[in-house]
Amino acid sequence: MDEQITVTVKDLVQNTALRVVWGEDDLDRPITVPDIARPGLQLTGFLDYFEPKRVQLYGVNETEYAKTMSHEQKMYVFKKMSTPLTPAFVVSTDLQVPDELIDAAKAAKIPVLTSSLTSSRLLLNMTYYLGAQLSERKAVHGVLIDINGIGVLLTGDPGIGKTEAALELIQQGKARLIADDRVDIYAEDEQRLVGAPSEVLANLMEVRGIGIIDVLQTYGAAAIRDHTTIVLNIDLKRSNEKVSNFDRLGDGGASFEILGIKIPKMELPVTSGRNTASVIDAAALKYRTERMGFDALSTLEERQRKLIKENEVHDQQNN
DSSP, X not given: OOOOOOEEHHHHHHHTTOEEEEOGGGTTOEEOOOOEEOOTGGGGTOOTTOOTTSEEEEOHHHHHHHHTSOHHHHHHHHHHHOOTTOOOEEEOTTOOOOHXXXXXXXXXXXXXXXXXXXXXXHHHHHHHHHHHHHSOEEEEEEEEEEETTEEEEEEESTTSSHHHHHHHHHHTTSEEEEEEEEEEEEESSSSOEEEEEXXXXXXXXXXXXXXXXXXXXXXXXXXXXXXXXXXXXXXXXXXXXXXGXXXXXXXXXXXXXXXXXXXXXXXXEEOTTOOHHHHXXXXXXXXXXXXXXXXXXXXXXXXXXXXXXXXXXXHHHHO
């Protein structure tokens, strides 16, 4: 299931250190693309490739060039750029906003914003925020927790114990809750997946036999996070067959793919008498140590090779 996110200029103002110069009553204008335009070329009158859907950012170079233009030239360009699709004009570094830009924006009811941040910093902030909000999202049934900085997505059949295992880790202080039941996932870039809760279910867990638990109210702010980078998928499986059918050495190379990005996947059997929460914790720590360069499987293989070699030498000496 996908979710369509709506972002307005007001959202941008509230999340990226912007101030309103003009247009307080028009902050509900929608922003539909995450890209930011730097309209230097357009100031020269070349408007063939003008992108009206983008937030228009003016920095030192653009405002200095505008000072060389006549009043008529500036009015012509700014009016052409003030389209029904233009979300907002932004001027960085507390630079003086050209009067012609304000006049054109007023006529089209487009907000004019400013900030004390430099153009490069403001561009980074706005791109990061809009990219996160407007990226394609997928909703996955599961539980997302942060185990000592490792974002772990728990998946598996309903009733298999995902929530209960996550709750036990939260109670032990080993994990923080991001999302229960529904995890909204988006691609932060070409390599990283980020997971967050839906607005309705934020901070809540549904435990069978107990009902809804507000993790924030019950365990405090240290027990939750509003998002995390997902680096590992642990898929819980009912072990109706022998456990030997599962990957015993952890070298299966399985992966979980969504939005074109793959992350490592571990399949863990759920059996009677097995502490699922402890196994999940161990799996996350195993992933961390492998990322640090410590591979238990390689250690085992090296010890086996050494033992085989020693046995061969012993056999030769005895023959």
